[in-house]
Amino acid sequence: RSLVVVHFWAPWAPQCTQMNEVMAALAKEHAQVTFVKLEAEAVPEVSEKYGISSVPTFLFFKNSQKVDRLDGAHAPELTKKVQRHASSSSVSAGSNDSAKEDLNARLKKLVNAAPCMLFMKGSPKEPRCGKGFSKQMVEILNKHGISFSSFDIFSDEEVRQGLKTYSNWPTYPQLYVAGELIGGLDIIKELEASGELDAVCPKTQKLEERLKILINKAPVMLFMKGSKQMAKCGFSKQMIEIINNTGVDYETFDILEDEEVRQGLKTYSNWPTYPQLYVKGELVGGVDIVKELKESGELLPILKGEN
Secondary structure (H helix, E strand, C coil): CCEEEEEEECCCCHHHHHHHHHHHHHHHHCCCCEEEEEEHHHCHHHHHHCCCCCCCEEEEEECCEEEEEEECCCHHHHHHHHHHHHHHHCCCHHHHHHHHHHHHHHHHHHHCCCCEEEEECECCCCECCCCCHHHHHHHHHHHCCCCCEEEEHHHCHHHHHHHHHHHCCCCCCEEEECCEEEECHHHHHHHHHCCCHHHHCCCCCCHHHHHHHHHCCCCEEEEECECCCCECCHHHHHHHHHHHHHCCCCEEEEHHHCHHHHHHHHHHHCCCCCCEEEECCEEEECHHHHHHHHHHCCHHHHHCCCC
16 A cells, blocks of 8 residues: 655656655655656656656556656655655555545536636646647637636646546546536537537636626635635735634635636736735735734724724
């Protein structure tokens, strides 16, 4: 049941040597994890089977099943993935069902992350699909002025494999509208040819309208990294602690789940960082301003909309 991490490397690549050192350090820290080095060019059939097109590439296996991959020399990312998979593999076999439930909950959240969600290889600006299906899909959506958010399935092997089962659709790209699978490229081409595409994919509200609706979703709205339950950055955590202490009710929006909102809100509010706090649709500011308001005693009346 233990985790096996395979490093596809090449002796001529300095970044591989560097990552080997990182692996050696991780091996000391995680005695229960098996680390393996494979010279990619010495085992071409294996490299081909797993789509290894560059070095270094790391594959993660559990129970002989591939569960994740990492392309490139990203030491922090490798450390994070090893920690995540090592901790989940040390749990007893009975936890498998709950892991599946967790993944399904995550996939449900992802397919509903925006009114129109595209799961593709790469990003709209840089599709990374050998046959060009993802690129064609992006071109069709852009041509019709359809506003969509995307998820790069190369960035998360668990999502890449899990979504195939979740939606019972074996290939990518996959397009979802309001959390429901519409289909792949062929189906989108058919919908375009029959003139039905515009009816299926809402010309989703212009981003500005969407942001306006979001910041007015609750009297007190916090745009942050993570959620109330789990902040994913120190500043967001500080902000939550301050607001929780006031006892005022508020809602949060996780900007990590929606790149369009994350970038768009910076421009809309002319505020470059997160977290951002809004009261009745008006920007109050970031954590520094909220700390100052707390010190001066003005925070509570502002949050209650009295100021």
